[in-house]
Amino acid sequence: MFNAIAQRYDLLNHLLSGGVDIYWRRRALDSVRGEAPQRVLDLATGTGDFALAAERLGPRQVVGVDMAIEMLRLGADKIAKRRPPMPVGLLVSDAEGLPFKAETFDLVMGAFGVRNFGDIPSGLAEAHRVLKPGGEILVLDFCQPTTPLFRQLYLFYFHRVLPLIGGLISGQRQAYAYLPRSVGEFPQGQAFVDLLDAVGFAETGYTPMTLGISAIYQGVKRPVD
Numbered sequence: 285m286f287n288a289i290a291q292r293y294d295l296l297n298h299l300l301s302g303g304v305d306i307y308w309r310r311r312a313l314d315s316v317r318g319e320a321p322q323r324v325l326d327l328a329t330g331t332g333d334f335a336l337a338a339e340r341l342g343p344r345q346v347v348g349v350d351m352a353i354e355m356l357r358l359g360a361d362k363i364a365k366r367r368p369p370m371p372v373g374l375l376v377s378d379a380e381g382l383p384f385k386a387e388t389f390d391l392v393m394g395a396f397g398v399r400n401f402g403d404i405p406s407g408l409a410e411a412h413r414v415l416k417p418g419g420e421i422l423v424l425d426f427c428q429p430t431t432p433l434f435r436q437l438y439l440f441y442f443h444r445v446l447p448l449i450g451g452l453i454s455g456q457r458q459a460y461a462y463l464p465r466s467v468g469e470f471p472q473g474q475a476f477v478d479l480l481d482a483v484g485f486a487e488t489g490y491t492p493m494t495l496g497i498s499a500i501y502q503g504v505k506r507p508v509d
Contacts, residue, residue: 328397
């Protein structure tokens with residue numbers, strides 16, 4: 285499905301969010317705590333927008349993983365055109381079976397992709413495994429607003445308007461019907477924080493943004509005593 289919509293993926297993300305997705309990524313990265321991470325892993329990187337945005341953290345290396353080869357091809361084109369060059373590498377990999385040694389990365393992050401994991405707890409456990417002690421997990425994803433009136437307007441747009449526009453532009457209406465369904469099934473707010481706690485993260489929490497349309501989730505791998 286994601287390979288089929290790859291060519292229009294970035295355009296649609298920006299159009300359908302009114303460009304707010306760019307602000308959300310920046311704000312998420314600005315929320316990273318502690319020292320600037322040197323090695324960063326971006327899960328479900330897609331076309332690499334979040335991996336490239338991580339430049340603001342000044343990392344020595346960024347690795348993006350995804351299972352959608354067409355998405356990665358577009359991401360590779362972006363990286364090749366980046367001036368000045370940025371140390372970003374892309375790899376075909378399942379987030380639930382990462383090909384990295386334990387305690388490799390200072391920051392593991394993901395934007396708008398964690399909800400698509402086949403097994404979210406397994407993916408979070410892998411993120412915990414490859415993080416260095418003291419390293420941080422950072423997840424950005426959609427939520428459903430809780431304010432009654434705004435929630436009704438949002439759900440109408442999300443379930444009726446978005447699939448129509450996305451389908452017309454991409455030719456893949458089914459893919460954009462999947463988006464609201466996947467958001468509805470995704471554990472949100474404290475429910476996602478509980479998953480982070482369950483796989484061993486500490487100092488967990490979440491920050492809603494833009495009237496609850498999206499949220500930043502964070503946690504830290506406990507340092508070795």
